Amino acid sequence: MPLIIIIVECGIELIPKEIRNHSAIRKNLNSQSLSSQLLDNALHHSAMKNLKNLNKRGRPDITHLCLLNALGSPLCKSGNLRLYMHTINNKIYEFNPEIRIARNYNRFKGLMAKLLIDNSVKLNDKQLISLFNGDIQNLIKIVKKPQILLFSSKGKLVNNHSALFHEDITKNTIAIIGGFQKNTFSDELLNLSENLISISEYSLDAWVVVSKVINLYEIFHKII
Numbered sequence: 001m002p003l004i005i006i007i008v009e010c011g012i013e014l015i016p017k018e019i020r021n022h023s024a025i026r027k028n029l030n031s032q033s034l035s036s037q038l039l040d041n042a043l044h045h046s047a048m049k050n051l052k053n054l055n056k057r058g059r060p061d062i063t064h065l066c067l068l069n070a071l072g073s074p075l076c077k078s079g080n081l082r083l084y085m086h087t088i089n090n091k092i093y094e095f096n097p098e099i100r101i102a103r104n105y106n107r108f109k110g111l112m113a114k115l116l117i118d119n120s121v122k123l124n125d126k127q128l129i130s131l132f133n134g135d136i137q138n139l140i141k142i143v144k145k146p147q148i149l150l151f152s153s154k155g156k157l158v159n160n161h162s163a164l165f166h167e168d169i170t171k172n173t174i175a176i177i178g179g180f181q182k183n184t185f186s187d188e189l190l191n192l193s194e195n196l197i198s199i200s201e202y203s204l205d206a207w208v209v210v211s212k213v214i215n216l217y218e219i220f221h222k223i224i
Helices: 023-028 042-048 060-071 103-117 135-143 206-220
Strands: 004-012 081-087 091-096 120-122 127-131 147-157 171-179 196-198
Touching: 004 135, 004 206, 023 042, 060 081, 060 103, 060 171, 060 206, 103 120, 171 206
Parallel strands: 004 081, 004 171, 147 171, 147 196
Antiparallel strands: 081 091, 091 127, 120 127
């Protein structure tokens, strides 16, 4: 069974209605540009100050880098990765491993805005990104007897990385990685598993964690 990665609480959302009239929003909003519809802290910081859960919002750049690392990996190219994005608004999307995520950041933002509006991305009738109808618990329930690992700098440091994964590649492993800049997992996510672990003595960016987890899995199962 492929490694299942869920990048959780990603700061991917359309600009909330309550701040759409703010000057910082109006300055950059363009009805002809999908990318301008996406909340982005770099552009909308002054308008976001009173938003709830601020530290996890308006950071599509983090998700962009996570997706590029995951989808470009040998693990994905070999068919041994299932990848999901869970947004701050509790929507879950599954990525077809054949998708080529735009390298250009503005094009990526446009793709994410279209995804949030249409709930899917297709090309020539092929589903590239699809909405999962359910929450995190529902997603985990469809995986048979999974080992669930939550990666956090606040977790127990694991020095022996070979102990992270089952030797049998057919066993199900779910890696949950935060797609946010600061803070920690919500209580709902923390309750999914007691395996809160750290893979470094240092606090790492989300995309670095994605890359390291995939690399460790590749090395352990000799996927090159």
